[in-house]
Amino acid sequence: MTTRASITIKYLISNLILPLAVAFAAANPHRTVLVTGGAGYIGSHTCVELLQTGKYNVVVVDTLDNSCMESLERVRELTGCTKDMLQFRQCDVRDTDTLKSVLDEFPAIDSCIHFAGLKAVGESVANPLMYYDCNIGGTTNLLQNLSTRKIKNFVFSSSATVYGDPEKLPITEDSKLSATNPYGRTKLFVEEILRDCHASNPELWNILILRYFNPIGAHPSGRIGEDPQVCKFMYPS
Numbered sequence: 216m217t218t219r220a221s222i223t224i225k226y227l228i229s230n231l232i233l234p235l236a237v238a239f240a241a242a243n244p245h246r247t248v249l250v251t252g253g254a255g256y257i258g259s260h261t262c263v264e265l266l267q268t269g270k271y272n273v274v275v276v277d278t279l280d281n282s283c284m285e286s287l288e289r290v291r292e293l294t295g296c297t298k299d300m301l302q303f304r305q306c307d308v309r310d311t312d313t314l315k316s317v318l319d320e321f322p323a324i325d326s327c328i329h330f331a332g333l334k335a336v337g338e339s340v341a342n343p344l345m346y347y348d349c350n351i352g353g354t355t356n357l358l359q360n361l362s363t364r365k366i367k368n369f370v371f372s373s374s375a376t377v378y379g380d381p382e383k384l385p386i387t388e389d390s391k392l393s394a395t396n397p398y399g400r401t402k403l404f405v406e407e408i409l410r411d412c413h414a415s416n417p418e419l420w421n422i423l424i425l426r427y428f429n430p431i432g433a434h435p436s437g438r439i440g441e442d443p444q445v446c447k448f449m450y451p452s
């Protein structure tokens with residue numbers, strides 16, 4: 216049996232997402248970030264952090280299949296941002312036409328943090344094609360549309376699940392990669408796709424992959440947390 220650790224959402228945001236946001240902002244202030252799956256658990260906390268820097272506008276695309284608009288309304292409430300600073304468009308990342316229209320509408324987008332996807336291991340075992348279609352098909356469609364517009368900064372929300380059943384603990388970044396279920400395979404395959412994209416055109420792509428264990432907890436205000444419609448974890452946040 217694999218021993219899995221959990222981290223708090225606060226740890227994830229302060230140690231991974233926020234330093235990234237600050238680094239991006241330092242390099243080029245007043246940027247617009249496309250956050251896919253931004254109404255979801257990790258995405259909504261990330262929107263708060265991006266907006267609180269005062270240096271980003273955020274455009275969220277989300278199907279709302281596993282989230283709701285209320286979370287983004289609460290992000291607005293927590294950050295005091297205007298509607299212009301946090302825009303939402305209901306869009307499936309597999310839907311090329313809608314995605315194109317979002318990118319046309321917001322030409323200032325120059326980076327993307329990609330959270331959109333399905334994440335329930337059991338569901339992925341029962342319905343692998345749904346997972347391959349959404350997580351892999353969605354990502355390749357997104358990458359295709361970003362590359363057409365030369366939007367090269369891409370952060371992928373992968374998972375520590377790519378370490379499969381680790382041979383030794385603690386897991387280090389260079390531990391062997393494998394997958395034990397279709398969900399994990401989608402993360403592993405997307406990581407490979409990203410490596411191929413970067414190898415094909417290192418000038419075009421600036422890619423970062425985050426692999427974390429299950430974050431738990433909610434925003435200190437208690438106003439946003441995990442609100443799953445589909446996937447329920449052991450620790451509700």
Ligand SMILES: NC(=O)c1ccc[n+]([C@@H]2O[C@H](COP(=O)([O-])OP(=O)(O)OC[C@H]3O[C@@H](n4cnc5c(N)ncnc54)[C@H](O)[C@@H]3O)[C@@H](O)[C@H]2O)c1
Pocket residue numbers: 251252253254255256257258276277278279280281282283306307308309329330331332333334349353372373374375427428429430446
């Ligand atoms: N929560 C965790 O424990 C954890 C751990 C490691 C990695 N991840 C990954 O991080 C990402 C975000 O996780 P989360 O916990 O915030 O999940 P979440 O379900 O709360 O958020 C994902 C969001 O993506 C949306 N979505 C799903 N398919 C979509 C599609 N095709 N197009 C547009 N939007 C779509 C959902 O409606 C939801 O709002 C996921 O990719 C997940 O695999 C999560």
